[in-house]
Amino acid sequence: MTSPIIQIRQLQKRFAANGADIVALQDADLDIAPGEFVTLVGASGCGKSTLLRIVGGLEPASGGSVSVDGVPIAGPGIDRAMVFQHYSLYPWLTVTENITFCRQLKVHRDVSTLSDVESAEGRADALVRLMGLSHVADAYPNQLSGGMQQRVAIARALMARPRILLMDEPFGALDAQTREVMHDLILHVSILEKTTVLFVTHDVEEAIYLAHRVVLMAPRPGHIAAVHTVPLQDHRDQDMKQTPGFIALKKQILAGIRETSGMQTNYELLERLGQNPAP
Amino acid sequence: MTVNLIPRRPLWAIRGSLDRRIHWLIACCGLLLVLLAWWLASTGGAVDPVFLPTPPLVLNSAWEWLHDGDLLGDIAISVYRVVAGFLLSAVLALPLGVLVGTYAPVKALFEPLTDFIRYMPAAAFIPLVMLWVGIDEGAKIAIIFIGTFFQMLLMIAEDVRRVPMEQIEAAQTMGADRDEIVMRVIMPSAKPAILDTLRVTMGWAWTYLVVAELVAANSGLGFAVLKAQRFLQTDKIFAGIILIGLFGLATDQCFRWAHRRSFPWLYRR
Numbered sequence: 088m089t090s091p092i093i094q095i096r097q098l099q100k101r102f103a104a105n106g107a108d109i110v111a112l113q114d115a116d117l118d119i120a121p122g123e124f125v126t127l128v129g130a131s132g133c134g135k136s137t138l139l140r141i142v143g144g145l146e147p148a149s150g151g152s153v154s155v156d157g158v159p160i161a162g163p164g165i166d167r168a169m170v171f172q173h174y175s176l177y178p179w180l181t182v183t184e185n186i187t188f189c190r191q192l193k194v195h196r197d198v199s200t201l202s203d204v205e206s207a208e209g210r211a212d213a214l215v216r217l218m219g220l221s222h223v224a225d226a227y228p229n230q231l232s233g234g235m236q237q238r239v240a241i242a243r244a245l246m247a248r249p250r251i252l253l254m255d256e257p258f259g260a261l262d263a264q265t266r267e268v269m270h271d272l273i274l275h276v277s278i279l280e281k282t283t284v285l286f287v288t289h290d291v292e293e294a295i296y297l298a299h300r301v302v303l304m305a306p307r308p309g310h311i312a313a314v315h316t317v318p319l320q321d322h323r324d325q326d327m328k329q330t331p332g333f334i335a336l337k338k339q340i341l342a343g344i345r346e347t348s349g350m351q352t353n354y355e356l357l358e359r360l361g362q363n364p365a366p
Numbered sequence: 367m368t369v370n371l372i373p374r375r376p377l378w379a380i381r382g383s384l385d386r387r388i389h390w391l392i393a394c395c396g397l398l399l400v401l402l403a404w405w406l407a408s409t410g411g412a413v414d415p416v417f418l419p420t421p422p423l424v425l426n427s428a429w430e431w432l433h434d435g436d437l438l439g440d441i442a443i444s445v446y447r448v449v450a451g452f453l454l455s456a457v458l459a460l461p462l463g464v465l466v467g468t469y470a471p472v473k474a475l476f477e478p479l480t481d482f483i484r485y486m487p488a489a490a491f492i493p494l495v496m497l498w499v500g501i502d503e504g505a506k507i508a509i510i511f512i513g514t515f516f517q518m519l520l521m522i523a524e525d526v527r528r529v530p531m532e533q534i535e536a537a538q539t540m541g542a543d544r545d546e547i548v549m550r551v552i553m554p555s556a557k558p559a560i561l562d563t564l565r566v567t568m569g570w571a572w573t574y575l576v577v578a579e580l581v582a583a584n585s586g587l588g589f590a591v592l593k594a595q596r597f598l599q600t601d602k603i604f605a606g607i608i609l610i611g612l613f614g615l616a617t618d619q620c621f622r623w624a625h626r627r628s629f630p631w632l633y634r635r
Contacts, residue, residue: 145535165541175532179554179631191550194541227631240536247540 091118092156092250092283093142099150100137100309110308111137115151117302117311119285121250124277126286126294127302128340130348134309135287136255142285143169143253155251165194167251168244172259175240176228182239183224187211189247207246214242217276234265241273245280252277254286258293267325270296274323291340295333296323303340305347313343419601424608427601436585444575444587445613447503451510451578452571456564459518464556466519467526468548477523484516489577501582509581513574518567525559526552558629565621572614587613 100112112134119125127135140146142153144163152159155166163169177185189195190207215224218238228236237257244252254273258266274297277284288294294301298317305312318332327333376382384392401421407413408420415423431437465472491512499505529552537551579588587606594602626633 143535143539145538163535163538163541165539167539169536169539171532171536173532174530175536177533177551177555179557179629188537188550189540192537192540192542192546194543227634229631230634243536244539253539 089120090157092121092123093117093119093285094154094157095119095138095142095151096154097151098138098141098148098153100134100141100146101149112141112148113308113310115309115311117314119283121283122277122281123300124274124284124286124298125300125302126288126298127304128288128291128294128344129304129312130306130344131289132306132309133304133347134306135304137309138304139253139255139285139287142251143167145169165189165247166249167253168247168249169253169255170237170240170244170257172256173233173236176236176243178228181225181227182220182231183211183215185228185239186214186242186246188243195247210248211246214245217279218242218272232265234261234269237261237269238272241276245276245282248280250283252282252284254284256287256289259289266293271323271325273297278321291337291344292328295319295336295340296328301336301340303343305343312347315340416598416600419604423601424604427599428605428609431590431602431605435590440585440587440590441609441613443585444579444610447506447578447586448510448568448571448575450503451507451574452514452568454507454511455515455518455567455571459515459522460560463519463522463560464526464548464552466523467556468552473523477520480516480519484520488513488574489580492577492581496581505581506578506583506586509578510571510574513577514567514571517570518563521563521567522556522560525556525563528559529555558625558632561621561625561628565618565625568617568621569614572610572617575610 095115095117098112098115099110101108101110103109115134115138117125127138129135137146141148142160144160144167154160155164160167177188180188187207195207215221218241220235220238220242223231223235228239231239240257241252258269261269270293273284276282284297286294286297291301295317299321301315301317302311303313303315304310315336317336319327319330375385377384377388404418405421408415408418419427428437431440462472462476466476467473488509492509495505495508495512499508533551533555534547537547542550575586576588576591579586579592583589583592587610591603591606591610594600594606
């Protein structure tokens with residue numbers, strides 16, 4: 088493996104809630120290679136979103152470290168863009184203005200030469216076309232469907248050429264058909280842009296379909312339980328979901344989540360209810 | 367026989383909406399109903415006109431006020447007091463509210479204090495205001511300020527707090543610094559809610575007018591109502607109250623219009 092772009096070492100997150108000390112994340116270790124697509128799955132409370140938010144610099148860790156290219160992170164940075172599940176677009180800006188929002192910020196403005204400006208305009212145009220947003224470029228976000236809104240959010244995150252894209256259940260609120268379209272789109276873009284992606288989801292099929300590696304996390308305390316390498320070639324298509332390798336991995340991961348979720352079906356009780364049906 | 371192909375919108379759907387024309391028709395009915403009830407109750411002879419003057423009497427009183435009195439002067443001075451008190455509140459509450467809603471230390475410093483003061487009745491401050499500010503225009507403006515500022519501050523802070531965290535965090539991961547987040551995300555995001563808050567508090571400023579003109583006033587709509595009260599001129603009391611209501615309604619509509627003009631994205635679907 089080439090030297091990792093993200094190094095997570097002994098990462099810990101604790102917080103106090105109602106006087107109790109809660110361990111949201113314990114001793115997480117993970118290396119992510121440049122260009123790699125890694126998904127995080129697990130039962131709720133397993134710390135997958137916490138891990139992502141710490142890498143994004145949006146939450147401080149209680150212990151351990153996250154390094155990008157060997158440099159420990161301190162807060163958010165333009166090398167790590169984040170895509171949220173919803174509510175992150177700016178409703179007062181049009182689609183194009185949302186995508187070019189980062190151009191208004193000092194960090195991007197200070198170095199602007201004429202050619203920078205030109206290349207930024209070109210990039211904004213290219214992103215609009217790539218994401219299939221040309222016909223709504225001047226619309227406001229609340230005029231768009233949920234799927235279109237997430238396209239804008241992804242384009243906006245990519246605008247500043249981040250090396251790492253952090254995605255927190257970005258397709259969680261979309262319907263199944265839209266989600267499949269978005270899967271192929273994000274795969275395409277991540278290969279094209281050579282972006283490293285860290286992607287949190289609760290959908291195991293989505294996790295396998297997108298990723299080179301699936302990280303299975305477990306709760307109480309939140310920790311990394313297993314890392315599965317996906318036995319599929321880089322170029323994915325929807326038919327791969329029917330292959331034995333895909334199905335076997337899906338079963339294995341689902342079993343892992345069930346085991347650790349602490350929620351079990353009480354078959355005995357179900358059977359008794361069945362014998363005494365309600366009047 | 368013709369068949370209507372366009373289905374009528376059901377009037378009684380839960381959270382339904384009305385055709386614009388039907389909406390205004392019903393709204394006018396509501397107003398006319400009250401007017402009619404008033405007319406019937408007052409002209410029947412059952413009630414003494416001192417208790418309930420007839421609508422023509424009230425109109426006549428307003429007419430006399432305009433001709434023999436100084437209605438326009440009263441309106442001007444009252445509008446001035448309300449607007450000045452309101453603007454003073456807004457100028458202070460806006461930046462402070464944004465800070466209270468954004469930074470925890472500012473919130474800790476001001477919010478409990480404001481919560482405490484806002485329960486104090488503005489009218490009870492009259493003697494203090496007279497001692498501190500005197501009895502001229504400043505005193506009336508001060509009363510309206512006391513009546514609106516503290517509520518406005520808390521409401522603006524709440525508007526700012528309702529900006530989705532995702533909008534702020536997205537800006538952070540795009541490299542925005544603190545000032546940029548306040549100016550380029552929090553402010554534009556909270557602006558529509560803040561304008562609504564200003565609209566609501568402007569209404570309260572009008573309701574404090576009579577209280578404000580209790581302070582050694584000799585002009586103004588509120589003062590006129592108070593003076594009419596002394597001489598039991600119920601028709602003029604009615605005229606004054608209705609005029610204050612109309613001005614309140616007019617400013618409210620101006621704010622709504624400004625809202626539609628300033629934030630077109632909220633009205634497009």
